[in-house]
Amino acid sequence: MKIGVLIELEAETLDKIFTYNVPKNLIDKIKLGVRVLVPFGRQTIEGFIVKIYKDTDTVISEFEVKNIISVIDDIQILNEELMNIGKYISDTCICKLITAYQAMLPSAYKAKVKNEYKPKTIKYILLNKDIDTINKYIDNNKRAKKQIELLSCLINNNRLEKTLFDSSIVKTLLNKDLIKIEEQIINRFKIHNIENKKVITLTEKQRYVATEVINNINKSDTYLLYGVTGSGKTEVYIEIIKHALSLNKEALMLVPEISLTPQMVSRFTSVFGEKIAVLHSGLSNVEKFDEYRKIINNEVKIVIGARSAVFAPLKNIGVIIIDEEHTSSYKQDNYPRYNAIDIAKLRSKFHSCPLILGSATPSLESFARAKKGVYKLLTLPSRVGKSVLPIVNIVDMREENKKKYSIFSNILLDKIKEKLDKNEQIILLLNRRGYSTFITCQNCGFVHKCPNCDISLTYHKTSNMMRCHYCGYSANPLNICPECESSEIKDLGYGTQRVEEELKTIFNVPIIRMDVDTTSKKGSHEKIIEAFKNEKYKILLGTQMIAKGLDFPKVSLVGVINADISLNIPDFRSSERTFQLLSQVAGRAGRSDILGEVIIQTFNPDHYSIQYTKIHDYISFYNKEMNIRKILKYPPYYYITLIRILSKDYKEGSIEATKVKNYLKNNLSKSDIILGPTTSFMFKINNIYRFQCIIKYKKDDNLFKVLKELVNHYKTNRIVNIEIDNNPNKL
Ligand code: ADP
Ligand code: ZN
Ligand code: ZN
DSSP states (O other): OEEEEEEOOTTOSSOOEEEEEOOGGGGGGOOTTOEEEEEETTEEEEEEEEEEOOTTSOOOOSSOOEEOOEEOOSSOSSOHHHHHHHHHHHHHTTOOHHHHHHHHSOGGGSOOSOOOOOOEEEEEEEEOSOHHHHHHHHHHTTTOHHHHHHHHHHHHSSOEEGGGSOHHHHHHHHHTTSEEEEEEEEOSOOOOOOOOOOOOOOOHHHHHHHHHHHTTTTSOOEEEEEEOTTSOHHHHHHHHHHHHHHTTOEEEEEOSSGGGHHHHHHHHHHHHTTOEEEESTTSOHHHHHHHHHHHHTTOOSEEEESGGGGGOOOSSEEEEEESSTTOGGGBOSSSSOOBHHHHHHHHHHHHTOOEEEEESSOOHHHHHHHHHTSSEEEEEOSOSTTOOOOEEEEEEHHHHHHHOOOSSOHHHHHHHHHHHHTTOEEEEEOOOOSOTTSOEETTTOOBOBOTTTOSBOEEETTTTEEEOTTTOOEEOOOSSOTTTOOSOEEOOOOOHHHHHHHHHHHOOSOEEEESTTTTOSTTHHHHHHHHHHTTSOSEEEESGGGTSSOOOTTEEEEEESOTTGGGSSSSTTHHHHHHHHHHHHHTTSSOSSSOOEEEEEESOTTOHHHHHHHTTOHHHHHHHHHHHHHHHTOTTTSEEEEEEEEESSHHHHHHHHHHHHHHHHHHSOTTSEEEEEEEEEEEEETTEEEEEEEEEESOOTTHHHHHHHHHHHHHTOSSEEEEEEESOSOO
8 A cells, every 4th residue: 555645844845745655554544634654764754644545546756665664643633624724724825735734733743753742541440350259359368458458449449540559469460350450541631710600591682693693503604793892792602502512513612812711711611511622822732632632532522722723623513603803813923824714714614614703893804794794793782781881081191291201190090099999900901012113202192104104104223214114115213293393202112010010109909910921831821810800919910911801890990001002003903903902901891780990091092093992982993994994905905915025135135025026016917006125114033134015906816826936936045035924914
């Protein structure tokens, strides 16, 4: 028997499938998508079986066909569906097939040079003979005290852990065939903090929404569930999943980041019990190994996880849910840059099941699709029960800073004090997305922007110039604000640690901080969230990671320390991101019966992102932003593809960037808009210069083919590299 094996070879620019022979004794174990160990040159490496030849096939190989050494898996790592998904990623992200497969799998299941994962087991001993035989043995061997003790224990207990007993005694009894050993695989990942079971009766609106999906549970429609914060989306998900499980199907649930998984897992476990697998980057490699194996072996009904859980090898999916669908983390930030929502759509088609995208602030792309009828729109317009959306106050920091420069406005400090006195909890958000390289007037909030692109200019220290990295426009940095003639025009920036210190000098209460520094240790997200939920802390101070999804009933005040940072990063999505962030974090306040309040500190109190957050008006925000996107030809009116040209050599990079642009102009559809080349926002990283071209297009069937040729052309180039990012998160 001959098979085709896909191997990862760094040096190769294209996928190569190598032919191997299967010795007779291994033929039974050969399945597509299983890993095999093969000799390759002087080494032995792992690869995936991607082809099984029939005896009648003529197989041509450039090399001598060798025997495989062994078959690694007894379970199919890549089933047919996943193999096709890999093909899709390879085509649309322009990467090798093997790169796609490796990206889809947890570390323990990748094809690597060395792979030593084993399930963890516990050995138990059990009686191997009927009670009479055992009793007879006991009677005849009265002096073997330890043996008798062991056997007596087993008479009273069905099975016992082997390690409890002396190993020589166990051995003796094993030899006499009186006992036997049973091995049980155990999971290294443990679910902590299972929530108390809540009895919930869906509201009429929730029931309506759930029923819409349930009535179409066998169709591969995509739904957008637009439900305000606290409208009880999770309960709707649970209801639909219950239905899917009742049909003996499975559910796949994606959450945006690891900080949100513990809460979801705990809620789901209280409803569905333990038939849940969890997959996210907070798990260790062995834990992921176990969770994945459970899924392949059909031991779980529900998978909850972050982006890469979209590849979970469930075989009979009844519903796929993507919570907080607007979150940029569903798109992988490095190579291969796939989007989990696209993959979920493929899977929904394959399994003929609904895909639900949920959010209080849907991405413009998704809402536009829902309005066009591409997605089915479901709405939950109000909070559950007595709870109402919080009151939002905007604080104009220009006015505040006229009195005295401070991180905290007087209003915010007063409110914090008021809530602390009432024994309620507070969340403070320090907006740190982006970088402090844009320049803003501390007096009036003016931001230096590109006249052509309506995005803020970036300050380049090396050249001492302000640049637009979309179109290349440049200008001298301003010393005096053109709006108000103040000389207080500079960049802003302070970290969570400093804010924490300052808070501690003002309020004598326990404060907990949640940011990249405090969450680097395994399980720390969970600990912080639990501790805050149990009211060990009064104030939770954090970055973007505290903004979404969390449900703390005792929080009555949310303060946003600096709303502006995300507003001013040079990206066409910065208004959208700001609106989402502010609305989401505001949504953490007043989720039970206490009224919530939100204080937003900003230098741009009149900006529409902030104004529409104040009145909780997603639709008006959407309409306003869509107008701007239309005029400037951004998504959702156009698709965008980013081509990055990277080089250690500035001059070579710049020359090739122009060639790339010309190649694109000559080969892509004439209706495509091609911008650049310009330097990238982050122009030099690790001594590598970065240039970019942007393609804006409505429809271009040729695009991937043209890009693939471009990438292949530069694959062997030692000086210049190309990166492609479809529908990028950032420009
Ligand atoms: P969302 O995800 O839409 O922000 P959640 O699903 O977290 O909202 O629900 C908000 C709160 O309301 C949760 O504490 C939840 O338990 C509660 N809740 C949701 N639906 C109901 C209901 N039908 N009856 C009572 N409480 C509910
Ligand atoms: Zn000014
Ligand atoms: Zn510009």
